Amino acid sequence: MGEVIDKLWRRINENSQRYLGVLNDLLSFPSVSATGEGMDIAGDRVRETLESVGLRSEVYIDHGGYPVVWGELREERHGTLLIYNHYDVQPPDPLDRWTSPPFTPQIRDGRVFARGACDNKGNLAARICALDLLMEVFGEIPLNIKFLVEGEEEIGSPNLKTFVEKHKENLSADACLWEMVGSSPSGRPIIYLGVKGILYLELHAREKRPDLHSSWGAIVRNPALELAHLIASLREKSGRVPVQGFYDDVEEPDDDTLSLLEELREAESEIRAVAGEDGLMTDKPIKDLLNDLLLHPCINICGFHSGYTGQGSKTVLPSSAFAKIDVRLVPRMRPEKVLETLRRHVEKETGGRVTIKPVDMGYPAARTSPREPVVELVTRTAEAAFNSKPLIYPSAAGSGPMYLITDYLKIPCVAAGIGDHLSNIHAPDESISVENYLRGVLHMALIIINFVPFYRSGVAPYL
């Protein structure tokens, strides 16, 4: 059956300039949701691109916020795949650290450089080009396809829930392919079976007095001290959260999920490199580190400010202090309930002297069982397309609104992508390798042509 793959891969390489042209078009306009730059025309440009490969496409704005671009190919076949992407990008600052301008794509050393090259226009372009490829080779797309391309992912998807609720009927599918990640440093494609949930909070300690001369600190309460004690009570140095009730809804990962961790040992060197020398909180073995990183909730201090933080010495007893924290959630934890649990703890520890303020109520986690057929399908096709055995992560360490698919729409969902460890997402000189991009086209094509037979009989005929 390698014949079909070979044929597709040859054709992709013959068409590579055209496929890079599709990518180039998407990368040539800004679409910065955080600042609004380019957002007035971005939705229409994406719609035109979807239409160019024969999708029926529409721009929705009825959910509020930036447009969702919808694309559909409904041929009444026996399977439906929902594809999630986003067309908005992170701000390109600092501009002076780009080798070439962020919205003028440039190919250097086999890589395409532009803001959004990896996150997430490259992914979107590869998936669109796969449809073009299949129409050219087979004259048809043997699967119902639904594209949901939002424009607010980089600002936390504040209106995606409304969109999904409004269009629930149209969103039915057998499986969903999410956008994210790419290949590991050793070239193995990474697949995520979920994401963590998130809740973002501020803690405010404020005294009913102005700043005082620091000599009063001998007897007058110091909100910076109050907050330091509170934070120490929220999280032990080992990482554990000693807050009553915090772990109540946390289920220990099942054996299927834990066994996935066994296969991720090669992540150890990357994790140690990221953490820096002596940078890990514990000296646990890699499997336990991955368990903590991917499958357990945590509280992180994102920021802390109080009093005088300029040069030299100023003897002041501050009147206020605040901290910003994010809480990463695992399945079954609800942000509202976690907030209440933390509120009780803060009240008990500080007697009401520290208030907790939700900045972003976030969303719950999402998780798809490794036993779902889509997991095997995406994994086997990735191995064929990228010529390397995939690394399957039961969850990302990060967060995204994937629960709308898995929990609200009840559709199993996996994330795959075309980035790599050099992609610099959210940073200057963002890029993807041309080869990974083209292999992403192949991966998408293989998922589509194998989907219906695999779902019907468990066989992937074109692998």
Add this chain to the structure above:
Amino acid sequence: MGEVIDKLWRRINENSQRYLGVLNDLLSFPSVSATGEGMDIAGDRVRETLESVGLRSEVYIDHGGYPVVWGELREERHGTLLIYNHYDVQPPDPLDRWTSPPFTPQIRDGRVFARGACDNKGNLAARICALDLLMEVFGEIPLNIKFLVEGEEEIGSPNLKTFVEKHKENLSADACLWEMVGSSPSGRPIIYLGVKGILYLELHAREKRPDLHSSWGAIVRNPALELAHLIASLREKSGRVPVQGFYDDVEEPDDDTLSLLEELREAESEIRAVAGEDGLMTDKPIKDLLNDLLLHPCINICGFHSGYTGQGSKTVLPSSAFAKIDVRLVPRMRPEKVLETLRRHVEKETGGRVTIKPVDMGYPAARTSPREPVVELVTRTAEAAFNSKPLIYPSAAGSGPMYLITDYLKIPCVAAGIGDHLSNIHAPDESISVENYLRGVLHMALIIINFVPFYRSGVAPYL
């Protein structure tokens, strides 16, 4: 003997315009040590003022830093009083909150408004005018007088130690009168028998990695968390410092000192007003609060910064965190030894992941026994001059380089002044009351004329 007091007070009132003129002259030039504004001529102006009442005066710069103005009246009498003041002032910012310009003195409602009116030119002027008064009334000054008027008090007196070491021989005296404070809200003159020492430090937690996405916070060390735990280990919520060895050199106050606290009960309402509602760390009775505030060391958090502290949410795992802390010392604690004690604690708690950096090595505390004759002399003369029983504080809660007098020169030292609770020192619309200023002249005069008989026989003939 009230006759002499009455005569002096009448004469002071007759001369009040002249004495206010001396004050006005000193307040009419800026002398901002923090910015250097006016410092080029300030020393000479002070020298001229000292010379105007017959003192031999000199401007010294051999210690480095801004000039020390020295004034002397050496008539080979049997007693010598050293007087410490400073002519530098705090910056006048914010200028737009002054009712009249800070260096254009204005009298309104019986008060003189200008930067330095209270801290410390008013004090200096009153002391100078007392010499003028005594020359006029008695034709002589019955005491050796030495004025040490420095120009760096508001920036921490960085060069005073060098000056005192260089001029040790000239600085001998029976007692020293320090500058500070004034009257309580109820009008009682306040006298301090010491100051706390101080040590100003920064704590730095820094990881060998850049800022990371906060999802890594599940397993990667967070310096903000590290620092919060360290701070909680440096100071309990009750105020106690649970650091091994911290209290080793602290002696419990003796009975003489403790009994002074009994007389300070009226401070309670002021302390509670300053602390604000529920603002005190403990619900101890006032005597214990004063004991903590004045007679025990403490650690105060002046500032704390880490990570993202702007608007909204940013999910970041910071790479560094720092805090600024001041340590207030009591007698027998040496800054160098306290630093070593804290360094050991920080090393033990953090395994070297937090470093401690001295910003200002500060100085030790100073304390004069309530049994020293100068205490009774200054107290009794203050009661006569201000018509109200003084409040004697065994120590200020704040700090100053008074140890150079008490410990290095071995001269007993007490602080008295002419401010009040409306004086706004270090703030816009700084002021003193004209009456307090004139009573300050009387107080100084009474100290001088009673000094030698009191030291010789324990009798103050002119009270």
